[in-house]
Amino acid sequence: MLHLHYLTPCSPEDDLTTLARSNLASVRLRAAPVVRISRALGWRVTFGEVISENPSIVLIGKIGSQSIEVRQKLWLEEIQRIKQNSQIFLDYTDHHLSFNSPMTSFYEAAIQLVDRCIVPSASMASLLMKFWKGPISIIEDPIEIECLAPKEMSKKPITLLWFGHSTNIDFLIKFIGSRFLEGDRIRFIVLSNEVGLNHFASSNLSSKANIEFNLALWSLNNITEAARIADMCIIPSDLNDSKKMGASSNRLITALALGLPTAADNLPSYQEFAKYYCSLQGNDFRNILNDPTKYGPRVSEAQIKLIPRFRMNKIEQDWKNFLLNSVATS
Template sequence: MAENSDLKVGWLVSNLKTNDFEELFNTELASSRMRAGVCISGCQKADITVYPLNFRQADHNPNLVFMAKYVPDSNTGQYLDDSGKRWAFWLKKIKKLHSKKGKLILDYTDNHFVNPGIVGDFYRKIKPMVHALVLPSDRMKSNVAASWDKETYVIPEPVEVDFIEPGKRQLDVSTALWFGHITNLGWLLEFIQTEIHKAPPRRLIILVNNNPVDAVKQAAKNAPKGMEISLAKWTVDTMRKASKISHYSIIPSNKDDPRKSGVSPGRLLTSLAMGLPVIASPLDSYMPFKEYFSLIGTDEGLNLMKNPLGRE
C-alpha cells in the first residue's frame, strides 16, 4: 500500500471534540482509540495520505474510507456532529465515495447488522456500499457469516498499557476493578447483584465512559452489604492508577450474545498486562488464554475472588 501514491485515506469516527488525530488516543471508545488510532499511525509512517478525521474540507477526497463505530448521539452536546446530525453527515460522505467507486471498510467490532434500533438501521442502510469488514476476532467472523458474504479481515486490538509486574498489594481492603465501555456495563450490574455475593470484595472500582450514576445506584441496592462502590470516568491514566490499588479484575459478559460474543480479548489482555489476576466470562476470544485467568461461576473463579493473590 505504501507504494500506491494515489491512495488517499479517510476515517469516519464518532464522539470527537476536534478533528485532530491526537484525540483518538484519549477517546473512551476502544474501537477508535486502539484501532483507528493505530491504523492511522501506520498509514502515516508508510507515507500514505490520511485526511484529518471525518475529512470535512471540500478538497478532502479519499478513495479509501475506514468507518469506526457509529454512535448516533452522545446526548451530551460535547462532541462534533451530535444532535442527530451524524447520520446525514456520514451517509452523504459514504454515498459520494460509493459513486466514485471508492472503497468503504467498516471496523466492525459489534454485530450491528442484526440488531434492532437506530444504530442497526444505519449499518443496514450502508451495507450495500460496504466493501469489507475488519473484525476483532474469529468468533465475530463466525457471527457475521449469516449476514455478510463479502471480504473480512480479522485484526485483534493491541495492548495499550506497558506491562506491569504483579505487585505485593495489601489485602486489608480487598478491591476489584472493572473497566469498559458503557455498552458492557449491564453485565457488571447484573454480576454485582448475583455472583459477586458469593465472595464480595470490600471495594469495587468501576471505570466507564459517561456517568451512569443512577444505573449504578439502582444496582447497588442489591449489592452485598458493606461493599463500597466507586464510580469514575475511564481514562488510560485512571485505569493505570486504579490497577495499582486493585487486587483483581472482573469481566462479566455473555458468550451467547451475538453482538458482543465476538469481541477481541482487549480487556483481558489489558488486565493481565497491568499485573492483575482476572475473573472473566468464557468469551471465545478469551479462551486461547484460559491458562492465565479464571472463569466466572467456577470453583477456581470463586477461590480467586476470595484470595486473589493466592495467599493462605
C-alpha cells in the same frame, strides 16, 4: 500519492493527538492507529464526516448513536458519491446486524456498498459471515498501557477492579447482587464513563456481602492507578446476550497487562486465553477471591506470551500489511 479517508464522527480540525486521546475506544483503538500508520507510509490522510475529493480508500469507522438519523443520511450519501472511484472498507466492531439498535439500519445499508470488512476478533468474523459474503480481515484492538508486575501479596479486605463502558454496567450490577456471600468483605473500584457511573450509583443494588465502593471516571491514568491498588479484576458478562458475542478480547488482555489476576465470563474471544484467567462460572471464582496471588504466575506468563501480540506497534503493523495488500490487489 495515495489518499485514505477515515469516516468518523471526529471533527476534521482534530489532529492525531486528539484521536489518540479520545474517550471513545473506537476512535482511540481503531481510527488513531490507521491514521498514524497511513501517514508513516507517506499517504495523504483525511478524516471526518465529509469525504474529501475522491480518496483511494475510504475506511468507515463506528458511526455511533448520536444524531444517528442525520449522520446516517450524510454518511451513506458520501459513500455512494465516491464509491465508483474508491475502495470502501468497513471497520465492524459491534454486531448491530444481529439485533435492532439505532445503528442497525445504517449497517444494513452500508454493508451493501463496501468492498471489504475488518473486525476485531475471530468470533466477530464468524458472526458477520452470516450477513456478508465478501472478504473479512481480523485486526485486533491494541492495549494502551505498560505491564505492571503481579502483586506478591493481597490485602484484606480484598480490592476488586471493574472497568468498562456504560453498556456493561448492568452485567456488573447483576453479578454483585448474586455472586458474593454473606461474610465477604470487599472493596470495589468501578471505572466507567459518566453515564455508567450515574447508572451504577442510582441502581437498586443489593448484596449479601459487605462491600465498599469507589467510583471514578475511566482514564488511562485512573486505570493504572487503580490497578496498583487492586488485588484482582472481574469481567462479568452475559453469555446469552448476542450483542456481546463478537466483543474483542481487549478488556481481558488489558487486565492481564495491568498485572491483575482476572475472573471473567467465557466470551468467545476470551476462550483462546482460558489458561490465563479464571472463569466466573463454578468454584474457581471463590478460589481466586480467597487468594488472588495464587493466580499471579498465570498473569506473568500471559504478559510474556500474549501481550506482545497486542502492542500498539504490532497492531499498526497489522493495519499497514492490510492497507498495502489492499492497494496491491485493487
